Amino acid sequence: MSNKITVWFLAIGCIWLTSCHKKHLSKGTAKPSIDSGFVSIDSSKTDSIADNREAVPVKVQEIAFDYLTAKSKFSLRSSTQDFENTNVNIRIKKDSLIWLSVTGVGFEVGRGLITPDSIVFLDKFHKEYFVITYEQLSKQYNFELNFKLLQSIIIGNLPIQQTAEAKFYRENEFFTLRQNSGKIVLDNYIGEKNLKLQRLKAVEIPTNNTIMLEYEDFKDVNSMLFPFSSLIKLDVQSKKDNQFYQTIMRIKHSKVELVSQSPGFPFSIPSSYTRKGK
Numbered sequence: 088m089s090n091k092i093t094v095w096f097l098a099i100g101c102i103w104l105t106s107c108h109k110k111h112l113s114k115g116t117a118k119p120s121i122d123s124g125f126v127s128i129d130s131s132k133t134d135s136i137a138d139n140r141e142a143v144p145v146k147v148q149e150i151a152f153d154y155l156t157a158k159s160k161f162s163l164r165s166s167t168q169d170f171e172n173t174n175v176n177i178r179i180k181k182d183s184l185i186w187l188s189v190t191g192v193g194f195e196v197g198r199g200l201i202t203p204d205s206i207v208f209l210d211k212f213h214k215e216y217f218v219i220t221y222e223q224l225s226k227q228y229n230f231e232l233n234f235k236l237l238q239s240i241i242i243g244n245l246p247i248q249q250t251a252e253a254k255f256y257r258e259n260e261f262f263t264l265r266q267n268s269g270k271i272v273l274d275n276y277i278g279e280k281n282l283k284l285q286r287l288k289a290v291e292i293p294t295n296n297t298i299m300l301e302y303e304d305f306k307d308v309n310s311m312l313f314p315f316s317s318l319i320k321l322d323v324q325s326k327k328d329n330q331f332y333q334t335i336m337r338i339k340h341s342k343v344e345l346v347s348q349s350p351g352f353p354f355s356i357p358s359s360y361t362r363k364g365k
Contacts (some may be wrong), residue, residue: 142254145262147275148282149244150311152345155179157241159341165334178350186352187236200354203234205236208329216360231270231291236298241338243302243314246273258281262287281305283312296323308343315340 107131156178162171178186185201186242198209206224225231239246247266255262255277262277276286287300298321302314 140256142256143262145253145255145277147245147249147264147277147284148312149284150242150308150313151308152181152242153180153345154181154346154349156338156346157243157343157348160339162337162339163334164336166332168334178352179238179241180349180352182234182238184352185241186354198354200352201234201237207354207356209354209360213351214357214360215363216356217363231268233268235268236271236289239287240300240317240319243317245275245284246287246289258286279360281312283314294324297321304339306343309345311345313340313343315343351357 099242130329136175141245159175160172160178161175162173163169165343174190176188176190183202187197187199188195189197189199196210196212198211200207204220206217206219206221208219210216221232221234233274238244245264245266247268249264253264253266255264257263257279258276260279262279262282264275264277266273266275270291272290272292273291274288275284276288277283278285283302283305285302287298289298290296298319300320301318302316303318304314304316305312306315307313317338319338321334322331337358
């Protein structure tokens with residue numbers, strides 16, 4: 088149970104245990120999938136022809152909120168883990184806090200608090216807790232992670248705010264926008280019809296570690312379109328054997344509310360709990 092709880096909290100931020108816990112997916116091995124696959128996106132084509140295309144003005148429709156609450160189910164599949172429809176309650180204070188509560192059969196088994204500085208997990212089943220900084224995660228998993236990216240995964244907003252100088256190019260049924268954040272290059276695919284972020288590809292240079300997201304099932308929430316389903320694929324190269332390992336996740340929301348008053352973020356570490364990890 089402890090391992091599963093840790094997996095869930097890390098996976099919600101598109102991170103996973105160290106590569107020593109993963110079985111190698113050799114070349115040609117069938118990769119795991121949940122519900123559906125991803126549409127292949129070749130970013131190099133955008134690079135090669137962007138200069139020959141005319142940029143078009145686009146105003147991306149984003150979720151504006153002070154606080155968000157959601158009831159959701161989470162599924163994960165990797166070479167070593169496979170579980171579906173884990174219940175989770177999510178609360179967010181925009182750009183400040185992400186609060187998570189994982190429930191089992193009638194009781195809470197884990198709780199997490201994600202801030203711009205660190206991530207803390209409580210394993211209530213084994214009375215343990217974990218504290219991880221983004222610097223530690225980025226070093227351990229060889230991928231530059233930050234709060235904005237984790238928040239974007241849940242709500243479907245651009246990880247980097249759109250600027251007046253942003254250049255969009257028409258590509259099939261999408262408007263594409265490339266952004267840079269440190270070592271990460273992000274390709275955003277905005278739906279032509281709803282002007283919502285529908286796909287996101289984040290690649291770290293020079294490792295080529297990649298996060299792919301696909302947003303689906305858009306529904307009206309406070310007169311804004313919110314993605315009630317997101318599919319996430321994480322491909323990360325192990326520093327130990329230089330091979331890539333894949334994890335695929337799905338988040339499905341059954342209820343989402345945008346509120347102006349704080350829903351509360353109860354979180355404390357009992358003195359009886361044992362700290363694990365660094």
